[in-house]
Amino acid sequence: APSELRYDGQTVVVTGAGGGLGREYAIFFGSRGANVVVNDLGSSFKGEGAGSAAADKVVNEIRSAGGKAVANYDSVENGEAIIKTAIDNFGRVDVLINNAGILRDVSFKNMKQADWDLIYKVHVKGAYKCARAAWPYFRKQKYGRLISTASAAGLFGSFGQTNYSAAKLALVGFTETLAKEGLKYNILCNVIAPIAASRMTETVMPPDVLEKLKPEWIVPLVAVLTHKSSTETGSIYEAGGGHMAKLRWERSKGALFKPDDSFTPGAIAAKWKDVVDFSNPDHPDGPADALGLLEAAANLSPSPKTEQPSFKDKVVLV
Numbered sequence: 001a002p003s004e005l006r007y008d009g010q011t012v013v014v015t016g017a018g019g020g021l022g023r024e025y026a027i028f029f030g031s032r033g034a035n036v037v038v039n040d041l042g043s044s045f046k047g048e049g050a051g052s053a054a055a056d057k058v059v060n061e062i063r064s065a066g067g068k069a070v071a072n073y074d075s076v077e078n079g080e081a082i083i084k085t086a087i088d089n090f091g092r093v094d095v096l097i098n099n100a101g102i103l104r105d106v107s108f109k110n111m112k113q114a115d116w117d118l119i120y121k122v123h124v125k126g127a128y129k130c131a132r133a134a135w136p137y138f139r140k141q142k143y144g145r146l147i148s149t150a151s152a153a154g155l156f157g158s159f160g161q162t163n164y165s166a167a168k169l170a171l172v173g174f175t176e177t178l179a180k181e182g183l184k185y186n187i188l189c190n191v192i193a194p195i196a197a198s199r200m201t202e203t204v205m206p207p208d209v210l211e212k213l214k215p216e217w218i219v220p221l222v223a224v225l226t227h228k229s230s231t232e233t234g235s236i237y238e239a240g241g242g243h244m245a246k247l248r249w250e251r252s253k254g255a256l257f258k259p260d261d262s263f264t265p266g267a268i269a270a271k272w273k274d275v276v277d278f279s280n281p282d283h284p285d286g287p288a289d290a291l292g293l294l295e296a297a298a299n300l301s302p303s304p305k306t307e308q309p310s311f312k313d314k315v316v317l318v
């Protein structure tokens, strides 16, 4: 169709593209004119083992459909080698999709150091290493598109996933900062939190649910965010089962206190309702103006003396 999004002449690196979501992205970009680097270590979903078969299979699929693709079998911890594959074969890199991932689910009580370390290495260090290697090319050509893959587990917490949640939310902070640093070079960086059927989720979700969560339904969001027409950056999106939504931070209007010795724990307790009141919020992309607010607070009268914290209205602390 004449109106379809195309990526002709661009090089797209997809990590963990030997299966699951990464495979869907790679095949899509391959079908829309891009040169695709199909990276996959070929490990199990717990991060054990390695092999070239997974990446090779996807490369063959893309090529036999008439697309351009090369395989790379490095772990994302060796990001330079993955980006080097792009440069050696296609002379450039335009889009980086940090997608590779594994799980080591275990309750916090039973977690081993290795479970924590491996999750950090693949998700956080891996995404960092790939971005670090692509960044100089993005800056030099004043063009780049980067996607980080977070998770609902990172955004909201998830039983048995302290390691994975920590790593996934780390990628949010990482990407929000990259978005700020990349802006003047037309490097746009966004976060997605997908939900889709894959070998990663097939052990935890029933078949009838998985049936409704096709991994190819995450592709349109990634396609739009990585296209040259996009202007969106520093954002978080949820996608899954035909639903897509943007998430943002919300800050309550909060309470102000005179910065003197009347600013006691009791004074906060007395205004707790205002601290947690979201009826008049803002949606910041930076910290509150602490100094400006301090100035405004200076003109208040001292907080009334309240010796005992009073949660009269039974405010629930959430």
Ligand code: NAI
Pocket: 015, 016, 017, 018, 019, 020, 021, 022, 039, 040, 041, 042, 043, 044, 045, 047, 054, 074, 075, 076, 077, 098, 099, 100, 101, 102, 122, 126, 149, 150, 151, 152, 193, 194, 195, 196, 197, 198, 199, 200, 201
């Ligand atoms: P998947 O297990 O099907 O695919 C992940 C791929 O990454 C595999 O092919 C694996 O071999 C590869 N990989 C693992 N470690 C690697 C390493 N060190 N270097 C290079 N490649 C490596 O899983 P799925 O579901 O496609 O996951 C893709 C991403 O989406 C992951 O980051 C995952 O954490 C994230 N995600 C997935 C959700 C889902 O519902 N499927 C939910 C939330 C996040």
